[in-house]
Amino acid sequence: MPRKLAAGNWKMNGLRASLIELKHLEDKHGDADVDILICPPATLIGACEDTPFDIGGQDCHMGESGAHTGDLSAEMLADAGASYVLTGHSERRTDHHETDEMIAAKSQASYDAGLIAVICIGETLAEREAETTLAVIDRQLAGSVPDGADHENTVIAYEPVWAIGTGKVPTTAQIAEVHAHIRSRLTARFADGAHMRILYGGSVKGSNAAEIFSVANVDGALVGGASLKAADFSPIITALENA
Numbered sequence: 001m002p003r004k005l006a007a008g009n010w011k012m013n014g015l016r017a018s019l020i021e022l023k024h025l026e027d028k029h030g031d032a033d034v035d036i037l038i039c040p041p042a043t044l045i046g047a048c049e050d051t052p053f054d055i056g057g058q059d060c061h062m063g064e065s066g067a068h069t070g071d072l073s074a075e076m077l078a079d080a081g082a083s084y085v086l087t088g089h090s091e092r093r094t095d096h097h098e099t100d101e102m103i104a105a106k107s108q109a110s111y112d113a114g115l116i117a118v119i120c121i122g123e124t125l126a127e128r129e130a131e132t133t134l135a136v137i138d139r140q141l142a143g144s145v146p147d148g149a150d151h152e153n154t155v156i157a158y159e160p161v162w163a164i165g166t167g168k169v170p171t172t173a174q175i176a177e178v179h180a181h182i183r184s185r186l187t188a189r190f191a192d193g194a195h196m197r198i199l200y201g202g203s204v205k206g207s208n209a210a211e212i213f214s215v216a217n218v219d220g221a222l223v224g225g226a227s228l229k230a231a232d233f234s235p236i237i238t239a240l241e242n243a
């Protein structure tokens, strides 16, 4: 069984004062028997050095260094204290026109810097309604996940775009179908695909976490809005510990 992971993506939220939430989380989950990852804005990574939780970036550049104003390399994130980085989040795919090819290059750059890449995939509402979800997942997995992926350097996050920040959650049958499909693709392609962690993301809350975590091949969650406050994230962590 892959080790479970509760991941919080703070997106473009959080100032230094917000780090009090990590202290509150530490009081309750400092010695949790699941992995806990927080991806704050890059400005706060260095300030997280005392937390017991894993820290991740939300994106990285595919290059090692150079003339890329405003960008951050994977090595810089690692140097600041990160051990993970999100790649291919749908907000990056949309807002910054990131392609599968770019995401594979960013994920490879993450490996090269010793970071674990949380590679995000997921269909839009139009793609689901057109019944192309599994084809989209196949294309994104094939295009975004480097050949050197393994269970130690890669986590896959399935985040249906239509479920992100909307309060809409797929049915457990829909989650089960996609996660089983991802698992079959990973095991077909990678020797240790059975051990690679697959997270669900999209409107995960304390009230629906236990049900989501009961689904086969769901090894944890990638949580946006409900990760910002310890009071909201804590019940999700507890549900994962009890799953």
Ligand SMILES: O=C(CO)COP(=O)(O)O
Binding pocket: 009, 089, 159, 163, 164, 165, 166, 167, 201, 202, 203, 204, 222, 223, 224, 225, 226
């Ligand atoms: O995009 C997400 C995490 O990366 C999910 O966001 P929400 O939990 O706010 O729906």
